[in-house]
Amino acid sequence: MTTTRKKKTAIRTEFGDWQTPLDLARRVCLVASTRISPSMVVEPNCGQGAFLRAATAAFPQASRFLGLDINADYVRAASSIENQSLTVLHQDFFTFDWKRCLSESSGPILVIGNPPWVTNAELMRMGSRNVPEKSNIHDLNGIDAVTGKSNFDISEWMLIREVESLRGKDALLAMLCKTAIARKVIAHAWKNDLPFADAEIREIDAQRYFDVAVDACLLLVRLQPEADSPDSPCRVFDSLDSEVPSYVLGLRHGRLASRVDVVDKYSSLIGEKRPLFHWRSGIKHDCSKVMELTREPDGSFVNGFEERIDLEPDIVFPMLKSSDLANGKIESIRRYMLVPQRAIGDDTKFIALEHSKTWRYLTTHATRLDKRKSTIYRGKPRFSIFGIGEYSFAPWKVAVSGLYKSLKFRVVGPHEGRPVVLDDTCYFLAFQSEEEASLVKKLLDSPVCGEILGAFVFWDSKRPITKEILALVNLREIASFLGQEEAFRKTFSRLLSSEQTTFF
Structure with a gap:
């Protein structure tokens, strides 16, 4: 040019x-x-x-x-x-x-x-x-x-x-x-x-x-x-x-709707003062070439710069992205994510003591990580990430892409005994068991739930699906509406009988 x-x-x-x-x-x-x-x-x-x-x-x-x-x-x-x-x-x-x-x-x-x-x-x-x-x-x-x-x-x-x-x-x-x-x-x-x-x-x-x-x-x-x-x-x-x-x-309900007739019809199924579940976004790191990896047959990893690297596996997790969820490619894991923290703000110095190979790798690419422009990293421990918490490591999740023009919910289970993490273009609910995740997916896949979400989603938006829109669905009331109240009560009895408002 x-x-x-x-x-x-x-x-x-x-x-x-x-x-x-x-x-x-x-x-x-x-x-x-x-x-x-x-x-x-x-x-x-x-x-x-x-x-x-x-x-x-x-x-x-x-x-x-x-x-x-x-x-x-x-x-x-x-x-x-x-x-x-x-x-x-x-x-x-x-x-x-x-x-x-x-x-x-x-x-x-x-x-x-x-x-x-x-x-x-x-x-x-x-x-x-x-x-x-x-x-x-x-x-x-x-x-x-x-x-x-x-x-x-x-x-x-x-x-x-x-x-x-x-x-x-x-x-x-x-x-x-x-x-x-x-x-x-x-x-x-x-x-x-x-x-x-x-x-x-x-x-x-x-x-x-x-x-x-x-x-x-x-x-x-x-x-x-x-x-x-x-x-x-x-x-x-x-x-x-x-x-x-x-x-x-x-x-x-504080949001734009394109089908007010649908929203008014199902008003009792929308919103709840004390939600049982909380939608979460995936992990945000803003440095995919360093933090996202593929794994070779010999167990080594390759980063976005095509560098073959040897890392301790403890803080590397199987990962899915929006495209994997949208296209249904969730069985064969192709990517992995380096996850240096378990919660927002965790000190990362332990990596140097317990995971020397990983620390060496991170410090090699420290310039790129230190230059991340988002203000969320300022004043935080070195190599920090966001969208991280106990929920990120839940064994079972129901996840959906926030970017693709479709509402396709997927049950995501462990891979090789390890919890699967998601990137920050995805949203998910975290669960303890496959039974819990499968029931919630069934509710989310129901026609009535599709109608409600469809009334609030605008497909021409850059990110049409958001956790705020997903949170509008009252899963407990949806279960009752669909005649699944007993199954819901039995599956989530511990949650319903305690003061706890969510598993994660």
Whole structure:
């Protein structure tokens, strides 16, 4: 790749720069024109001005058109649009006073455009300053706030701020974005009592318009001064032109649901105050070439650098990944994981005393392990891992992939007398016996359980299945619903008769 192309690619990544084709901008304006007759049109990230150009033609009654962009070249390009009511400013979205700007209009406002398609983590890796002030927009606690859950799309932050700035106004937000981001914005509005009159998500063909394989949409949020209900619907359509929604989004049990009818029907089977079981994620180490191994016939191991190494077997465990669970390849173990701790925060110095070969191996690759970027490793013992506990070493597990587009639960038992561990793309319940695991798998595989989980899972998400969604299923009530109450009581009698809330 030439230096010029590399520079352009870096700029495109940093600013999430996917310029909107004029024909798509015109179609979006046509959709918007049936919902509002604006006196002011604003494009917050105007780029070269496709939406401004389309809007000046679609809304001739508007008295003001305003565009902003951080790229000076784009500002010059957008300023070339011939319209006396048009102003294009060289401004940073994150520092611009949006509330003051929008308060200057006494008439209906249309905020339209295509915000950057890039995450804050990607920008931080590049050392970019084009990021908002640090903000825990999802109100995450503890470890969730410093792991992948704290990562968010810049467009999500922007869209939430725009909805907040338009509160109480006669306005329409019409923005192209990833479909998953649109859902998060609607969920934020519902959870934070940001009322809107109506909302729609209309799917677009991102491959056709932007040459990217991602689920994208036009998000429409209609706000009105008298809108005071936090329960206004959000209809989802298959295209810009569809007249009948494919489904209606709702907020149930604190989460978005695509089938509110299913959730309401089985409400008694969803959620529990004191869960008997706790879904766990697999082990997180962020250094697969060092920590994940294959085993040779002579008992030696090979790492991701194709180095043959000799390790003490005590802290090396058979491992399964998401692909193994999704494809049903759980009988023939192909991978192993080096597990230097039994619980989060355990001191690792014992390895040097009791497992000298393993300690030598870890110190050989210490530079890679010490440079792991996640803040979860800061201040922890050297070579630390996460997602580790007594549950990780349970002899039996019921596991599912968090990444693949299917709900396939697998019973995972010991391999060669050793518990099988899972990587951090998997979720599982831990059990003492095969009997316990088999009964729970039977419940999870039931049609009613599939319906409930299907109502909360969105398959276009990066990680469609999460432990929070899995935890919504009340297995005890599911057993009763299926006529398995006696089998459940007998199998888990020790758990049900004690103060203990989970085996692990």
